[in-house]
Amino acid sequence: MKKYVLPLLLLIAITTQKLGAQGILHTQGEKIVNDRGENVLFRGIGLGGYMLQEGYMLHLGKDGQQHKIRERIARLLTPAQTQEFYDTWLAHHTTKADIDSLKAWGFNQVRLPMHFNLYTLPADKEPVPGQQTWLDKGFTMTDSLVAWCKAAGIYLILDLHAAPGGQGNDLNISDRDGDKPSLWQQVADQDKTVALWKKLATRYAHEATIAGYDLLNEPNWGFDNQEKDPNGIGEKTNGPLKALLVRITEAIRSVDKEHIIIIEGNAWGNNYNGMLNDGLWDKNMVLSFHKYWNNNDTASIGHMLRYRQRLQVPIWLGETGENSNTWFTDAITLFESNNIGWSWWPLKKLGINNPLQIPSNKGYDALVDYWNGKRSTPPDADSAYHALLELANATDIRHNIVHRDVIDAMIRQPHSLEAIAFKANIAAPGTTIAAADYDLGRNGVAYFDKDSGNYRISTGHASVGNRGGVYRNDGVDIYNDTAHTNAYYVGHTEDGEWLQYNITVTDTRNYALQTLVRGEGQFQWTENGKALTPPQSSPAGTAWQAVSTTKVHLVKGRHQLRLQVLKGGFDFAALKF
The missing domain is CATH 3.20.20.80 (Glycosidases)
Structure with missing residues (x-):
């Protein structure tokens, strides 16, 4: 997204x-x-x-009451600037x-x-x-x-x-x-x-x-x-x-x-x-x-x-x-x-x-680090003012x-077992599908992930959905790719998990599929429930590598491709045709 x-x-x-x-x-x-x-x-x-801020909504730890948050802000800004922040917040x-x-x-x-x-x-x-x-x-x-x-x-x-x-x-x-x-x-x-x-x-x-x-x-x-x-x-x-x-x-x-x-x-x-x-x-x-x-x-x-x-x-x-x-x-x-x-x-x-x-901003992130004790000195008053005002407008x-x-999970999925495309994924020479752009739908319909939510009150132990905490809110673990701006990858793969992609093939022909992966593991692509590629190995190491399969025949029209995780532990960034 x-x-x-x-x-x-x-x-x-x-x-x-x-x-x-x-x-x-x-x-x-x-x-x-x-x-x-x-x-x-x-x-x-x-x-x-x-009308009421809570600290966790602003990525703040202790002292999350609104009046405590306001006190923190007031220690950095003038009274007029503090009031401007709250007026802007309520207005937007x-x-x-x-x-x-x-x-x-x-x-x-x-x-x-x-x-x-x-x-x-x-x-x-x-x-x-x-x-x-x-x-x-x-x-x-x-x-x-x-x-x-x-x-x-x-x-x-x-x-x-x-x-x-x-x-x-x-x-x-x-x-x-x-x-x-x-x-x-x-x-x-x-x-x-x-x-x-x-x-x-x-x-x-x-x-x-x-x-x-x-x-x-x-x-x-x-x-x-x-x-x-x-x-x-x-x-x-x-x-x-x-x-x-x-x-x-x-x-x-x-x-x-x-x-x-x-x-x-x-x-x-x-x-x-x-x-x-x-x-x-x-x-x-x-x-x-x-x-x-x-x-x-x-x-x-x-x-x-x-x-x-x-x-x-x-x-x-x-x-x-x-x-x-x-x-x-x-x-x-x-x-x-x-x-x-x-x-x-x-x-x-x-x-x-x-x-x-x-959306946050770098200036506000620096403020959060200071307030949460991750840095010892506060940003200067001017930087703090502009960061907070930017946040309020955001x-x-x-x-x-x-x-x-x-x-989709709240309105459509409770009444549907259908997976639909998250994006208009096109399969044509030179096109790429990002790993994180798998289909919209229920767990077990659009994807399968073994750790799909937080049930700690019932289970007594910590559990999570998306461990990476970015981009999407399914069970799939999505992380920022720090080497590429606004890029994401799927990680923490486990045996038996899978991701599905509704795609449109523009021309009937043979394709070479390149799967961008890193870290040791094994996977396989299927098409409409049948094997499309043989099992493939993801090489060990920390560098991204393109694992290629040639002469994959795809017919013009709509298809459902799935990446099946045969042996987990690898990261997956993209599929290129």
């Missing part, structure tokens, strides 16, 4: 349907339905990194073009992770204690997003991602200051949270584009035992969490009787112990759960299926992602076969496992790298 934005509206052509005429969504037993009683299945994505990260692209690709829902500090002052900064000062910035941004979603025909879910005081001990996700009382330790923060939701519900009470209110993202707090269970994994009652969610619900219902209320359990959204013993406290409620790095089987969602059946309430996978394409496809297949809507995380960041990738979709493989 080239490092430029592909035509945004040509990847998937689908009909735009306006939401306004459908009315506000509501629940009906185990389903979310529109005003015609039709089942609505969310295929959504979260705007992580937009999410635009109408992002929403239009999501619609064109096949998504129908967006989740907005809100940071409270764009809407109101922190409780300890209020001029009059207990009073609520409202800020225009967050509401104006939300209004714009509502308008873009309405025009595109996409539902919007409001998600309080960073609550006043912070809702857990996983500090980064809520930008919590661990030196201050949390949301659970300060009544003023709880009051502000309730007031914010009432303000939002008042503003959007009659807006059909908004699908629901996700009251509190990933609470993770040990109410019974902070020392031994800081994130509430073993919590049995979750009393304070339920009490706050009930308060928020009552405040919303005082001004908005219609919109869906979405709640999340403790322990990053999954521990509902004690919260539902007396049933639901609202007739228009959805239970959300989050799912990361575990197996994609019925057992992994069994607890939520049981809640759904017992309480006759819809369930929604409110956040998941950060894995390989294989994991994505398998997860979505699981969800949709159980009529569970989903919202991926995130739309964009620095990294390949999202639809859009924010968040704009016009400068993002579009990962078609990720989009």
